[in-house]
Amino acid sequence: MIDPSARCPEWLVDRIIDGGGSISFYSYMNLVLNDPENGFYSTGRLNIGRDGDFCTSPSLGIDFARLLAIQVVDWLFDLEKSGIESELLSLVEIGPGEGTLSRDLIVAIAEIAPALIGKIELVLVELNVGMRERQEKVVNNLEGTNYRWSNIEDLISRPVTGVVIANEVLDAFPVERLVFTENKVFRQGVSLKKINDENFLEFVDLSPTSAIMKFLKDSSSLLNIEFPPKDICNRWVTEWHCDVPSWFRNLSKAVINGSLLVVDYAMESKRYYNAMRKDGTLISYSNQEANPNILKDAGLCDLTAHLCIESTINYALKNGWKFMGETRQGQALLALGLSSFLYSLQNTKSNDLSAALNQRESLLRLVDPMGLGEFRWLAFQKETSNNLILRNRFLEDPIS
Template sequence: MSAANDPLADAPPPSPDALAHSQRLQALIAAEIEATDDGRLGFDRYMELALYAPGLGYYSAGARKFGGAGDFVTAPEISPLFSRCLARQCADILETLGGGDVLELGAGSGVMAADMLRELATLDRLPARYLILELSGELRERQQQTLAAQVPELAERVQWLDRLPEQPLRGVILGNEVLDALPVKRVMRSAHGWRELCAGLDGEQFMEVSREPDEALTQALERLPGSLPEGYRTEINTGLAPWLQTLAEMLGEGSMLWLDYGLPRAEYYHPQRLTGTLRCHYRHRAHDDPWRWPGLQDITAWVDFTAVAEALTDAGLGLDGYTTQAHFLLGGGLEALAGAALSDPGAGESEAQVRNRLDVAAQIKRLTLPSEMGEAFKVIGFATDPALAWRGFGLRDMAAKL
């Protein structure tokens, strides 16, 4: 790739230490490729190692990840209003259930947990326990620091789990931008049918190689539209349904809520989306080269929300709503929550107040405008009991599109 076409050309280059770290991870992945019979490692396994190899993967090791100094920004990092709306939704559910727990998957920096707990305390609807299941040891430590610093008085309610609870959970299971971080398979339509795209080696460099899909992948590919053109590349998450179903089995009573960027299947696998949805993020630059600096960049794929709905309804949960992030937040009371921060006190407003008002207005735009996160990000909700209250789906429910 010439420098003129390289989206990372103007990015701050990794330090020598960071490059050495990436090389250690590359050596680990290369050894796994060499240990296969045919020199082909499924892309899902490559992605799993690149993100979660203990001590080396992007999420498992020390990369900054979130925020301005990191590689990408998520909604809870943009504004506490996001987590406060979500907390209000959880408060309704906990009230209907007469109490219960919250279980957050993949809690990132811990800021969403802190903001939600603060809001739930204000509403007098604190969960009995706020459980966090996090794959990354490094992030778990960061979450502990965030919660201890931001809500020390509530920290005793928070428990980190090493595995899913054995007892059925009553309450809410939720995750923001977790499903997009689960490893996916990559496939390409050839003249003779689908091929699975894998990681192979060209000397010390990773390269794309392909193989016949196995039976499980073939079955998953059968659910895709038949009319996709030759050369069409996309992603498919064959691990998603079993993962979600394990969570559903553990939900004794309550609801499950996922927030992420994604589409219904018919739009995800649209014939014009020729190169799929896989993206890598390094220092706020998005690109599509997953072999670049493994361990130093995030790798994600959009979520097929039809697959999420199928998996969880097959597991016995009811699909209660599917909407855009903007509609979910506005339905959840964003305007009322922001109202105080946005109202113009008139003459006498201090410079700091003006700056705060402008900041809040900018945060709301980022969370809700269609050109920002408002439309690409979706929210999907499920429940064991259809009577649970969902203020977030009140303004617009697009579940019929799934």
């Protein structure tokens, strides 16, 4: 049955016809998010913030960056003290969104360790022109800071030493969707269905690729999980972040020495590949609302899929990274001193009460276990021949 809300825009009709009448879900997700002329990201249509399509931690105010900067400064000082030969230490943000996290991190670092500002450069890695134009308006106001935009290819040609941040990035990578039904596995695709001269989108089952079959075999061994798990329903769907291994591999080539922090939607494999999770983790976001209908309003919504924690760690280990640890965002921010931020609000003067209450609400949202507090922080260090051990303050006991 065709979903009447899954109308196919004309530009996408042409892409699907060019693809032979049906395309993989991976190609569909890549098009609706990243098509240069019509994608949700590339056109700059995405709006992040309280009044936008969804909130991110940086969009709630500067406190997220102020807390994260404590950890970033630790890493930068560790790298500086190790005697690494580099003119500048780099702070690299992959997929900087609105640019607010990059800006706020620089401001916070200047407050915590002003001597570092002249020794670091800010590098923003952004593929989409529409988003970069918005970032430039935010970051160009920074004074006394070295900053530039780059891409992974350029970083590989001129690798850096420093700290890499990927905040809510990998969840937006296009994914392969795998369909298990009647003891068979299929690659989910998207095709057109014409009704009364109007084109609609519908899912179709395609033959699995050799890469998909290898993923299933490798994951069964690595995670000690059956594919599909026992007692699934008649039609069970899950995702594979097929571009994450190459992302770690390329980033390893782009970083000589330093740390990588991935902050994202993620869950353990036992939860990810659970028989009860019959529709996978993919969700659509628009106007602060989450919608499981991922074919609705193609090119006008964000699409996001959770990471599998164990798979992500394994991809990193196989591609030049050492795993340092992981925790939930709520625990990480408490370890970095969030409670002291909350405590300081008790001394707010009456004329600043409204601002203080808003700040308190934002801080609590950052650690809400039903929301942003459930994000996972995964930290990695570039594998090198030296014995440098970076301090991971965010993994220590919370500061009371």
